[in-house]
Every structure is written in structure tokens, then in C-alpha cells.
Amino acid sequence: xxxxxxxxxxxxxxxxxxxxxxxxxxxxxxxxxxxxxxxxxxxxxxxxxxxxxxxxxxxxxxxxxxxxxxxxxxxxxxxxxxxxxxxxxxxxxxxxxxxxxxxxxxxxxxxxxxxxxxxxxxxxxxxxxxxxxxxxxxxxxxxxxxxxxxxxxxxxxxxxxxxxxxxxxxxxxxxxxxxxxxxxxxxxxxxxxxxxxxxxxxxxxxxxxxxxxxxxxxxxxxxxxxxxxxx
Amino acid sequence: xxxxxxxxxxxxxxxxxxxxxxxxxxxxxxxxxxxxxxxxxxxxxxxxxxxxxxxxxxxxxxxxxxxxxxxxxxxxxxxxxxxxxxxxxxxxxxxxxxxxxxxxxxxxxxxxxxxxxxxxxxxxxxxxxxxxxxxxxxxxxxxxxxxxxxxxxxxxxxxxxxxxxxxxxxxxxxxxxxxxxxxxxxxxxxxxxxxxxxxxxxxxxxxxxxxxxxxxxxxxxxxxxxxxxxx
Numbered sequence: 001x002x003x004x005x006x007x008x009x010x011x012x013x014x015x016x017x018x019x020x021x022x023x024x025x026x027x028x029x030x031x032x033x034x035x036x037x038x039x040x041x042x043x044x045x046x047x048x049x050x051x052x053x054x055x056x057x058x059x060x061x062x063x064x065x066x067x068x069x070x071x072x073x074x075x076x077x078x079x080x081x082x083x084x085x086x087x088x089x090x091x092x093x094x095x096x097x098x099x100x101x102x103x104x105x106x107x108x109x110x111x112x113x114x115x116x117x118x119x120x121x122x123x124x125x126x127x128x129x130x131x132x133x134x135x136x137x138x139x140x141x142x143x144x145x146x147x148x149x150x151x152x153x154x155x156x157x158x159x160x161x162x163x164x165x166x167x168x169x170x171x172x173x174x175x176x177x178x179x180x181x182x183x184x185x186x187x188x189x190x191x192x193x194x195x196x197x198x199x200x201x202x203x204x205x206x207x208x209x210x211x212x213x214x215x216x217x218x219x220x221x222x223x224x225x226x227x228x229x230x231x
Numbered sequence: 232x233x234x235x236x237x238x239x240x241x242x243x244x245x246x247x248x249x250x251x252x253x254x255x256x257x258x259x260x261x262x263x264x265x266x267x268x269x270x271x272x273x274x275x276x277x278x279x280x281x282x283x284x285x286x287x288x289x290x291x292x293x294x295x296x297x298x299x300x301x302x303x304x305x306x307x308x309x310x311x312x313x314x315x316x317x318x319x320x321x322x323x324x325x326x327x328x329x330x331x332x333x334x335x336x337x338x339x340x341x342x343x344x345x346x347x348x349x350x351x352x353x354x355x356x357x358x359x360x361x362x363x364x365x366x367x368x369x370x371x372x373x374x375x376x377x378x379x380x381x382x383x384x385x386x387x388x389x390x391x392x393x394x395x396x397x398x399x400x401x402x403x404x405x406x407x408x409x410x411x412x413x414x415x416x417x418x419x420x421x422x423x424x425x426x427x428x429x430x431x432x433x434x435x436x437x438x439x440x441x442x443x444x445x446x447x448x449x450x451x452x453x454x455x456x457x458x459x460x461x462x
Contacts, residue, residue, distance in 0.1 A: 135382040
């Protein structure tokens with residue numbers, strides 16, 4: 001059986017992908033990789049670690065200090081995250097766009113895979129994602145897969161199980177795959193808040209997905225539970 | 232006139248490319264980018280800085296701490312560089328192969344270019360290179376260009392002026408472009424020696440190119456000159 005490496009951000013999507021990979025490749029063939037790339041919210045890495053722990057798969061963290069040196073975006077710098085506008089015709093990329101971030105993540109993941117004889121990469125990108133990041137689209141990822149195969153003489157395959165499905169479908173997939181225990185420890189909020197702010201675009205999109213799937217978000221349930229305990 | 236960014240390692244090839252870019256895009260439109268990626272020999276970065284200084288173009292250094300964390304190759308770790316064998320049928324990649332190194336360099340360079348409104352990248356890779364690195368080949372670089380255009384919604388073009396020419400042709404190109412003053416400060420030796428060891432594969436290939444072009448290597452001349460001074 002071939003081995004798979006999941007790019008694990010600690011969010012809802014990559015956690016679903018982790019359980020997808022376990023289902024697809026067998027538990028013993030799956031490991032996860034996270035990136036410490038200077039993200040403003042270190043809670044992402046703590047979430048990734050916790051999720052991997054619950055799923056009982058290895059989690060390695062690779063540092064990338066280059067994005068911070070490049071600067072100029074809301075995910076690594078002290079810049080406010082823009083709220084989405086209703087102007088869906090806008091061609092402007094949001095200020096959370098880190099140019100080439102997923103290309104870099106997947107290229108380093110492929111390099112890691114190369115040195116560990118792993119032939120499958122799994123990443124939770126979706127072109128249905130509201131953010132419109134061009135490095136989440138299917139044609140970009142197909143092109144990157146070809147580039148990685150040529151550039152490393154490898155047989156790497158990039159799996160994107162969420163590429164064409166809605167957030168509600170992702171929630172249903174996570175339920176079916178038994179990812180809900182881990183889901184309670186995922187992190188989504190752009191403002192790095194825990195409990196999540198439930199106001200930013202990321203929180204709103206997550207809430208919408210759970211509502212449409214008619215599933216209670218285990219993260220919100222867990223936060224409520226702890227708040228009640230603290231009272 | 233559009234702007235160009237040269238990936239400058241401080242070696243013979245990237246230095247030639249820097250002068251090629253100055254000739255092609257005009258001096259005022261060219262800048263250079265180097266990577267501090269944990270290479271064993273920091274002399275590379277000093278060479279890049281000196282070369283950029285002589286060419287009078289800006290040089291920015293971006294850190295990448297990920298390759299060292301990935302580990303396992305002779306360019307970043309304390310592993311001996313393999314001497315080339317005569318077994319040209321060998322499919323084994325040399326132990327100086329850092330998986331995806333040029334893909335990463337060019338993706339970060341493209342991200343830098345994106346944030347600086349630069350549409351052209353120039354890199355001194357050559358598929359005629361004896362090392363047989365798959366990320367130096369034309370089909371890999373064409374595929375990467377397409378990936379970067381899709382993934383960043385950019386119009387980036389990757390220029391590889393040395394792709395299909397011999398080392399001797401590179402030397403002749405450097406002479407024609409007036410790169411010889413800078414060439415005296417380039418660094419090539421895999422063993423990081425200055426004066427160069429003249430025994431490793433990189434030194435041998437460089438010497439062969441200069442010999443075939445019937446040009447004295449200004450680096451060797453400079454080292455001889457200083458040695459005579461010190462006597």
C-alpha cells in the first residue's frame with residue numbers, strides 16, 4: 001500500500017482530509033506535515049498537533065521563515081484581515097493572499113515525501129472556497145503536480161478531496177469519516193480567537209457549512225461546555 | 232520597459248545571467264535576489280553581494296530555513312560531496328540534489344516579483360549541466376512557469392538564457408556581455424574553498440568551460456595575483 005502525507009493546518013478542511021486519507025490509504029500509511037511559516041496565530045500549530053494526536057498519526061512541523069521576510073500580508077503580518085465585501089465582481093485578491101503559499105507548502109511537502117518514499121500528498125484546498133485564492137484551484141494544482149513530477153523525478157500525486165464540494169458537503173464527509181472528535185480541536189478563526197470570534201469571514205463560512213449540513217459544530221459545543229464549567 | 236529579477240547564487244552562471252538581464256532589460260530595470268538557505272558555504276552569499284555591487288544592481292537576500300530542517304543532502308549538511316563517477320548510465324541523482332530546490336527558489340522569487348510588480352525572472356540553470364538535476368531541465372521550468380502564472384494570477388516569465396548552451400558558450404557570452412570583472416568574484420567550488428580547490432566536479436566543469444572557450448578564468452587570475460602578493 002502506498003503512503004500518504006497530509007498537509008495539516010489544524011483547520012476544518014485539512015482535518016477532514018486527514019480522516020479521508022486514513023480511510024483511503026489505511027491508518028498505518030498516513031502521516032501529517034504542518035508548517036510554522038510565521039502565521040500570526042500559533043494556535044493553528046497547536047490545533048494541528050492535537051488533531052494528529054486524536055487521529056493517532058505522526059505530525060511533523062517544518063519551519064519556513066521566508067514569508068515573514070517577504071512580508072506584506074494579513075496572515076503573517078500585523079495587518080487587519082479585510083472583511084469580505086458584497087462586490088463579488090471585484091478582481092482584487094484579499095489581503096490574506098500570501099503569493100504562492102500553497103505552491104510552497106506542496107513543494108516542501110513533496111520534498112519531504114521524496115526523502116520519505118511517500119507518493120501521495122493530500123491537501124484540503126477547495127476552489128469553491130469563497131476566498132478565490134488562485135493557488136487553491138484545480139488547474140493550478142494539476143499544473144503543480146506535473147511540475148513536481150518533472151522537477152523531482154517522482155511519481156507524486158496531489159489529492160484534493162474537497163476541491164469541488166461545498167462546505168456543507170465537507171461537514172457531512174467529516175461526520176461520515178468519524179472526524180468529529182478531532183473537529184472539536186480545529187482552528188478556523190482568522191482573528192485567532194478561542195472561542196472563535198464567529199464574526200470573521202472564516203468563522204462565518206464555517207458556521208454556514210455546519211448549518212447547511214444540519215450538524216452542530218463540535219468546536220462551538222466544546223467552547224460552550226467549557227464556558228459553562230467556568231461559570 | 233518591464234522589470235527583471237535575477238536569481239543570483241554568486242556563481243559563474245547566475246553572474247552571466249545578471250549581465251544578460253542588464254543587456255536585455257536595461258540596467259535600471261534589473262535587480263537580484265539571493266537565498267540564504269543554509270548552504271554550507273556562506274562565501275556564495277558574499278560572492279553574490281560582491282557581484283551585484285560590481286554590476287551596480289540591488290541584491291536582496293531572503294532566508295529559507297526549511298532545507299536545513301528537511302536535511303539529508305551534501306549542500307546543506309555536513310555530508311561529503313560525491314565525486315562524479317564514469318558510470319553515466321547511473322540513474323542515481325547526486326547527493327548534492329536538494330529535492331525541489333530550484334522550484335522553491337523560483338516560487339519565492341515569483342512571490343517577491345509579485346509584490347514588486349516584476350514580470351520577469353532570470354535563472355542560470357542549464358540542462359547541459361553535468362549534474363543532471365531534474366529541476367534544471369527545460370520541461371520542468373516550462374511547467375513551473377505555467378504553475379506560477381496560474382497560482383499567482385501573474386504574467387511571470389522565466390528566462391533561462393543558458394538552458395541549452397555549453398559551459399564554453401556561457402564563458403563566451405559572459406565575455407561579450409562584459410561580465411569578467413564580476414566573474415573574478417564568483418564562487419563555484421563545491422568544497423567552498425578560496426582559492427577554489429580545482430578538484431571537485433564544479434571546479435573541473437568550470438575549468439573545462441574556460442579552457443574550451445580559450446579564456447583565462449578571472450577568478451583563478453585574481454587568486455594567483457593575491458598569492459603572488461602574499462609571497
